[in-house]
Amino acid sequence: xxxxxxxxxxxxxxxxxxxxxxxxxxxxxxxxxxxxxxxxxxxxxxxxxxxxxxxxxxxxxxxxxxxxxxxxxxxxxxxxxxxxxxxxxxxxxxxxxxxxxxxxxxxxxxxxxxxxxxxxxxxxxxxxxxxxxxxxxxxxxxxxxxxxxxxxxxxxxxxxxxxxxxxxxxxxxxxxxxxxxxxxxxxxxxxxxxxxxxxxxxxxxxxxxxxxxxxxxxxxxxxxxxxxxxxxxxxxxxxxxxxxxxxxxxxxxxxxxxxxxxxxxxxxxxxxxxxxxxxxxxxxxxxxxxxxxxxxxxxxxxxxxxxxxxxxxxxxxxxxxxxxxxxxxxxxxxxxxxxxxxxxxxxxxxxxxxxxxxxxxxxxxxxxxxxxxxxxxxxxxxxxxxxxxxxxxxxxxxxxxxxxxxxxxxxxxxxxxxxxxxxxxxxxxxxxxxxxxxxxxxxxxxxxxxxxxxxxxxxxxxxxxxxxxxxxxxxxxxxxxxxxxxxxxxxxxxxxxxxxxxxxxxxxxxxxxxxxxxxxxxxxxxxxxxxxxxxxxxxxxxx
Amino acid sequence: xxxxxxxxxxxxxxxxxxxxxxxxxxxxxxxxxxxxxxxxxxxxxxxxxxxxxxxxxxxxxxxxxxxxxxxxxxxxxxxxxxxxxxxxxxxxxxxxxxxxxxxxxxxxxxxxxxxxxxxxxxxxxxxxxxxxxxxxxxxxxxxxxxxxxxxxxxxxxxxxxxxxxxxxxxxxxxxxxxxxxxxxxxxxxxxxxxxxxxxxxxxxxxxxxxxxxxxxxxxxxxxxxxxxxxxxxxxx
Numbered sequence: 001x002x003x004x005x006x007x008x009x010x011x012x013x014x015x016x017x018x019x020x021x022x023x024x025x026x027x028x029x030x031x032x033x034x035x036x037x038x039x040x041x042x043x044x045x046x047x048x049x050x051x052x053x054x055x056x057x058x059x060x061x062x063x064x065x066x067x068x069x070x071x072x073x074x075x076x077x078x079x080x081x082x083x084x085x086x087x088x089x090x091x092x093x094x095x096x097x098x099x100x101x102x103x104x105x106x107x108x109x110x111x112x113x114x115x116x117x118x119x120x121x122x123x124x125x126x127x128x129x130x131x132x133x134x135x136x137x138x139x140x141x142x143x144x145x146x147x148x149x150x151x152x153x154x155x156x157x158x159x160x161x162x163x164x165x166x167x168x169x170x171x172x173x174x175x176x177x178x179x180x181x182x183x184x185x186x187x188x189x190x191x192x193x194x195x196x197x198x199x200x201x202x203x204x205x206x207x208x209x210x211x212x213x214x215x216x217x218x219x220x221x222x223x224x225x226x227x228x229x230x231x232x233x234x235x236x237x238x239x240x241x242x243x244x245x246x247x248x249x250x251x252x253x254x255x256x257x258x259x260x261x262x263x264x265x266x267x268x269x270x271x272x273x274x275x276x277x278x279x280x281x282x283x284x285x286x287x288x289x290x291x292x293x294x295x296x297x298x299x300x301x302x303x304x305x306x307x308x309x310x311x312x313x314x315x316x317x318x319x320x321x322x323x324x325x326x327x328x329x330x331x332x333x334x335x336x337x338x339x340x341x342x343x344x345x346x347x348x349x350x351x352x353x354x355x356x357x358x359x360x361x362x363x364x365x366x367x368x369x370x371x372x373x374x375x376x377x378x379x380x381x382x383x384x385x386x387x388x389x390x391x392x393x394x395x396x397x398x399x400x401x402x403x404x405x406x407x408x409x410x411x412x413x414x415x416x417x418x419x420x421x422x423x424x425x426x427x428x429x430x431x432x433x434x435x436x437x438x439x440x441x442x443x444x445x446x447x448x449x450x451x452x453x454x455x456x457x458x459x460x461x462x463x464x465x466x467x468x469x470x471x472x473x474x475x476x477x478x479x480x481x482x483x484x485x486x487x488x489x490x491x492x493x494x495x496x497x498x499x500x501x502x503x504x505x506x507x508x509x510x511x512x513x514x515x516x517x518x519x520x521x522x523x524x525x526x527x528x529x530x531x532x533x534x535x536x537x538x539x540x541x542x543x
Numbered sequence: 544x545x546x547x548x549x550x551x552x553x554x555x556x557x558x559x560x561x562x563x564x565x566x567x568x569x570x571x572x573x574x575x576x577x578x579x580x581x582x583x584x585x586x587x588x589x590x591x592x593x594x595x596x597x598x599x600x601x602x603x604x605x606x607x608x609x610x611x612x613x614x615x616x617x618x619x620x621x622x623x624x625x626x627x628x629x630x631x632x633x634x635x636x637x638x639x640x641x642x643x644x645x646x647x648x649x650x651x652x653x654x655x656x657x658x659x660x661x662x663x664x665x666x667x668x669x670x671x672x673x674x675x676x677x678x679x680x681x682x683x684x685x686x687x688x689x690x691x692x693x694x695x696x697x698x699x700x701x702x703x704x705x706x707x708x709x710x711x712x713x714x715x716x717x718x719x720x721x722x723x724x725x726x727x728x729x730x731x732x733x734x735x736x737x738x739x740x741x742x743x744x745x746x747x748x749x750x751x752x753x754x755x756x757x758x759x760x761x762x763x764x765x766x767x768x769x770x771x772x773x774x775x776x777x778x779x
Contacts, residue, residue, distance in 0.1 A: 323626075327599065330625040331555050334647040338561025341650040345568060367647050371627060385629060391770025395725065395741050399767055402745025430769030 026168065029080070033164050038156035041126060045148055071123065100176060103169060108183040111173075115166035118159050125155065202259070202289060209250045216247025262290040269297055278305040319383050326374040333370070337363055372502040379509040386429045386513060390536050393424035393458050393465050400437040401456075404445075411445040418457045424465045426533035428514045436510050439503035440469050440529050447527070449474040460535060467531040477527060481520040504529075547661055548572040548590055552582040552605070553597035553623065558646075562595065562653075569654055579603025583611055591618060593661055598624040598635070606638055613639040619660035623648065642763075655757045659685060659698040681716040684778030686755065686764055688716050697755050707732060708751045711744075712775075715765070719777035722768050748773055 016024075173179050180186045195203070223240030262284050272280040278301045282294035340363060343356050378384040401408070401415065408415060444454045452472040459466055477484075485504055504520070511518040516533040549571045553559050556577065563573040574589055576582040578600045585591065594612065598605035609620060621642040622635045632643045642656055663685050681688040685698040693709060695702045704712065710732040715723060725744040733739070748767065752759040766776055 327625040330646045331558065334625075335555060335557035335561050337647050338558065338565060338650065342561060342564055342568075363647075374627070387629075389771065393770065395772075396770035398725075398741030399745045399769060402742040403749055403767070405742075405746055405749070428770065430771060434767075434769040 030161065030164050030168060033080075034157055034160040037160040037164075038152050041122075041156040041160075042148060042152040044126060045152075071126075100178065104172060104176060104178065105182060106169070108170070108173060108179060109185065111166050111169055115163060115170065118163040118166065122156070122159055122163065125159075198289075198293075205289075206257070209253050212250035213247050216243045216250060219243040220247060258285070258288060259290070262288045262294075266290050266294050266297070269294060273297070273301055278302075278308070315381060315383065318381060319378065322374060322377045322381075326370055329370050330367075333363065333367060337367075369502070372506060376502055376506050376509055379506065379513055382513065384432075384510075384513060386432070388427050388429055388514070390425050391428050391430055391433060393426055393467060393533070394419050395423070396430070396433055397437065397456065397458055397467065400434055400441065403434075404438065404441060407442070407445060411448075412450060413445055413448050414453045416453050416455045418455070418459070420459055422460070423538070424458055424460055425536040425538055426465045426516075427536055428516070428533065429510075432510045432514065436507040436531070437467075439507045440531075443503055444469055444471040444527075447471070447473055447475065449525070461532075463535050465533045465535050468528060469530075470526060470528045473525050473527050477522050477525070479522070481522050484520055484522070546570065546572050547592040547665075548574055549657065550574045550576060550582060550585055550589075550591045550594045552576045552579070552594065552600070552608070554578055554600040555597075558597075565650055565654070566657070569657075571657075579605065579608030579611075582608050586612065586616060591616075592665065593618060593657060594620045595657070596620055596622050596640070598622060598626060598631075606635065609635075609638050609640060619664050621653075621656060621660060623653075649758075652758050659757060662698040662700075681713070683716055683719050683775060684764060686716065686775075688713060695755070702754050704751070704754065707747060708754075711747055712751055712755075712765075715773065715775040719775045722772045722774045724772040728773065744773070 173182060180190075192200070192203075220240055220243045223236050223243065227236050227240065265283055269280050269282070280301060281298045282291065284291045284294045288294075337360075340356060340360050344353075344360070348356065375384070397417070397419065401417070441454075441456070448454055448471045455468070455470040457466075457468040457470075459468075485508055508518045511531060514533070516531060519530045519532075521528040521530070549566055551559050551562050551566070551573060552575075553562070554577050559575050559577065563575055566573050574585055574591060576585050580603045582594070582596070583603070596605045596609060600608075603611075605622060605624070609622070612620065619641040620639065621644055622640045623644050623646055624631060624635070625646045627645045635643045641660055644653055644656060679690045681690065687696045687699075689695075690713070695704055695709070695712065711728060714728060714731055715721075725741040726738055728744050729735075729738050745767070748765060749759070752762050752765050755764060756762045764776055764778075766774055768774055
């Protein structure tokens with residue numbers, strides 16, 4: 001027990017050591033100031049009563065001297081504290097070590113009020129002793145001078161401590177330079193400065209009504225209070241009733257303004273716009289505070305609609321152009337293919353036959369390319385038709401692999417698949433997805449190093465269906481993942497292999513249209529394509 | 544054998560000329576027209592067995608011409624168009640075309656399609672009608688599945704199928720238009736519980752397609768519903 005107490009004292013002493021000298025001095029000064037001031041007050045009351053009761057000598061100079069002394073001590077203590085801190089501040093930046101504590105967060109106005117209140121109480125209590133009016137100090141005196149000691153200890157000493165404490169806190173605040181931050185008025189003023197013109201307009205508009213309300217309520221309270229003491233004054237009843245009526249009117253005006261209704265309508269207008277309805281115009285009264293804002297919103301809608309219309313027209317023209325160009329390319333190509341087929345049936349030399357074969361195969365790839373460019377343009381312009389359905393990525397992959405079986409066999413590549421047990425449902429256009437997978441797997445077959453394996457992994461990652469296709473490139477990949485995504489980019493820059501480099505671009509565009517993601521990673525010789533689609537949670541099992 | 548007359552309608556003269564020559568080499572009589580109006584005139588004056596019709600033409604475009612043709616004639620019409628969109632094909636076929644071939648076409652494929660249409664309309668018109676009544680024959684477009692003889696003919700040409708292929712096709716043809724999943728096909732055809740996987744079914748589907756379709760890559764009957772299953776497209 002004793003050792004525990006010892007330890008506690010020890011730790012307390014340790015803590016005390018860490019407190020700065022200035023804080024200790026201030027604390028001692030605070031206590032000392034309070035004690036001296038309350039002792040002075042005690043002396044004053046004692047002397048006063050002494051003179052009045054026993055010597056019947058009124059208002060002698062020593063009496064006033066002690067009165068002044070008690071007040072002077074209080075004020076002097078404050079001044080001393082201030083001067084000390086003032087010089088302390090100018091000296092060696094020691095004050096910078098001050099930290100903002102919980103008490104420093106109290107409102108400055110509250111502190112000021114407390115200081116003024118305790119100051120007034122001090123002066124008032126002392127005066128009340130002089131004028132023998134009812135008061136706390138008088139209460140103590142009533143029981144005889146002997147109780148004065150207790151009275152001073154319980155009343156004047158705490159009062160002095162509170163007063164001095166408030167002063168010290170206010171001075172701290174000055175040192176910390178946080179007057180502005182802790183003052184209500186200052187904060188209000190700052191907020192007002194930052195307020196937008198609209199906010200200022202609204203606040204001034206309703207300031208009058210709120211002031212009227214507060215005044216009316218106060219007046220009402222005063223009237224009814226007087227009424228209760230001064231019975232039967234008709235004027236007061238009337239005045240009270242009128243003030244309450246005015247209060248009610250002010251409150252009704254302040255609370256029943258249309259601002260909230262109008263705000264709701266404005267939000268509705270914004271909501272409709274966000275939902276894609278650009279035909280919404282203002283439905284507010286022209287006198288409403290929000291009328292200009294609502295009108296401006298309407299104008300935004302209108303210009304947005306104009307821009308959209310323009311863009312749509314441009315888009316449609318672009319599509320028409322693409323369609324026409326591809327039609328214009330296809331028509332001559334059709335007759336070229338026809339004549340080449342006719343040529344094949346003519347008796348030709350071996351060399352000529354060979355040339356015709358080359359022509360024929362080149363025309364086939366030209367045909368594919370024109371179609372691919374057309375598809376890509378339609379897809380990137382977002383006008384391609386999509387038939388969205390809930391698909392199973394697992395099935396789709398298996399079907400594609402089954403469909404490409406011949407190509408896989410003839411390429412000599414080995415494909416390693418990893419698929420989960422559960423279906424991987426997502427939303428997409430089946431035919432387009434087939435094309436995407438066909439392009440990606442086809443690329444892997446085309447560009448893989450002989451003897452390496454192609455990995456196809458389908459899995460569910462959080463709320464995503466993810467397909468990863470990895471292969472080891474046969475050519476050095478001296479391109480970044482961004483470069484390979486560009487149109488006409490090819491795995492081998494020398495362009496030895498077949499294809500025209502649109503496959504990946506088409507795949508990416510299709511996937512994007514289906515709200516999926518396609519990511520290409522090049523890591524050394526490993527080429528990796530990752531497809532991601534948001535998973536569709538299965539709600540019912542298909543029969 | 545009777546010589547069939549084919550009307551080639553296209554505003555591009557070189558296409559008409561080359562296509563006409565190719566058709567003549569196949570043994571057809573060729574009539575030509577360079578727009579819709581001319582095509583209608585030709586039909587008035589000549590006997591035509593099949594029309595190859597372009598869509599984008601001056602004066603009267605292909606689709607409008609097709610509508611007018613269908614008011615009077617029931618001959619097969621194959622649309623030749625540079626438009627490759629699914630919606631273009633659908634609108635062409637719903638307007639009454641029998642087939643839709645996109646330009647630039649593969650000559651061999653186009654000839655096969657012409658042959659197939661002619662066979663369906665003029666060689667087996669009556670036979671198909673009889674077969675349809677009998678319950679043991681499944682008919683869908685040019686596909687005829689005789690369940691007694693376990694024999695499939697495509698546009699009148701017999702096609703050899705393996706037992707598994709036959710069973711798959713029979714299942715699909717019993718419910719034209721219905722999409723079967725691989726599991727369903729597997730359990731009905733193989734009648735085994737252990738499901739060997741999507742790929743097994745897909746490989747068989749592909750083989751069947753190679754046998755019954757003119758262009759297996761762009762099938763008319765046996766379609767893969769990607770990511771879902773398989774079906775036989777329904778035709779009259």
